Amino acid sequence: MTAMFSHQIEVRSHLDFQLNEVPRFWFDNNPYATRLFDSISMLFPVGERFFISSIRPYRAQIQDPALAESVADFCKQEGQHGIQHTLYNDLLIQQGTPTAEIIDKFSERLEEIKKAAPLEMHLATTAALEHMTALMAEAMFSRPEIMANAHPNMRALLAWHAIEEMEHRAVAFDVLTKVVKTSYRKRVLAMTMVVPRFWRDALVHTDQMLKADGFSRLERLNMARKTLPLFFGRKGILTAVSNEFFQYYRRDFHPNDIPVLKHYPRWLSAFEASGDPIYASQQMYAN
Template identity: 45%
Template sequence: MNANIHFKVDPVVRKNLDFALDNIGRHWFGNDPFKSRFFDSVSLLFPDGERYFIESVRGFRERIEDPKLQEDVKHFIQQEAQHSIAHSKMNDVLESHGLPVTQITAEANEIFLWMTRNFSPRFNLALTAAFEHLTALMAESFFGDKKDFAEADPYVRALLAWHAIEEMEHRDVAFDVMKTVGDVPELMRKLALPAAVLHMFGIGLIRTNELLRYDGYSRRERAQMFMQGLPWFMGAKGLLPKMNRQFMSWFKRDFHPSQHPVIAQYDVWLKVLAETQDPIQAGEAFWQAGR
């Protein structure tokens, strides 16, 4: 285990959280179609993606001898299962808005099944560790600065805040399985992160365009939306470049996810949820506590 682990928090399983997603509008992110549909496209990937993560880690479970890591894997699987349930509910709302959710999620499932069948168990595990690193960094990037999600619907923002919290809690589990029993070569580990980025954001942007087409926007209108929206996401001051430093640390030989601090307002979310048992209030407090 890496000696430079400084910021570790244990995963906690939370069930039956109600985010009142039936209340969200069609373009819930500041009435901006591009921003809304981009995050919707990622949500469409999550249910099948979470199941892929679970199976990739579960394939190595019997090799684990460390009781603490066994316990962490158990909680990782339970948390990911809850994420799949919650995003399936979000996707049901999107389907009620007239989007082709069943078709898109079936295609996503086929992609993850293809990966499972055609990649080695070691590479699927490395990809899972890379996806977990990426989603933990996205949590920091999206919620570190309050202005970035100021226009988001509070119900979706609360869903994403809870997901961010739990990504912070289990960000190192798949990585520790990979390092202790996965027998993953260093080059394979390093290549997994670019592959995860291409998968998540490449497919995400393709799906964004597809969802906007179903919204009725012409090819020209969609091109204009992408020209305006991509700098917000990928430009020099966009959401993704904020995580460049921590992203690049993956390629250091002594890297471990818990070398990075947990998001500053982590304790705020825990405190408000404990006091109110309301994930929407907890999500609002979490967002408000950003810089």
């Protein structure tokens, strides 16, 4: 299949999301949904450092100057994401949540996995998670109603991150398949191994966060029962991208086969006109 979309990777830095204005339960005043998002986003800085460390060792082997430039920009974008999500993590720590402890424990576990797995599998894991993050971007921003009741500053942070994930979604995959020439089996093995672990961690960490927020075990179970179908139910936000997810298992899959987020051009032109990511995210769905 031929690539339908490939985009300029633009590194945007020194952005101000005024995260101090974000309330504790910023997603529709829904503690469970908020902490599920937080549990995923809190590990972005560690995860993104891992992505960068998994691709850097291959830089010297890249012959194609365009791909070499994309790799450099990929690292810069992921570095910027890490900076912004660390600012939000500081806010989570101020709220009295066990964010620092969760990150430390996760980092230790990641170090052990890194030591045990060959470098090629590090990059295969990055490529798998890049597919997941691009699909999460699609899941959250494909329709205006999904993030309509999220706090505008947090929505702006996630929209900017989503946009840049769209821009660089093929970079790790291209290095993995064109430079490292990893087998199909290893590429999909990484996905199969990482996905259950990713969601198990997210759900465990969500529960730990809510416990620190003062919710009882029964309250947490009730919240999970009510909110999880929003994500994983028949019409759930994530269920909506399951077809795209499984395309990764096609032998001839390429990330650019999947159409880019429909509102990407609107975000881009609003950002280019204003330099303001909060304004850009507000303009994504404006008439």
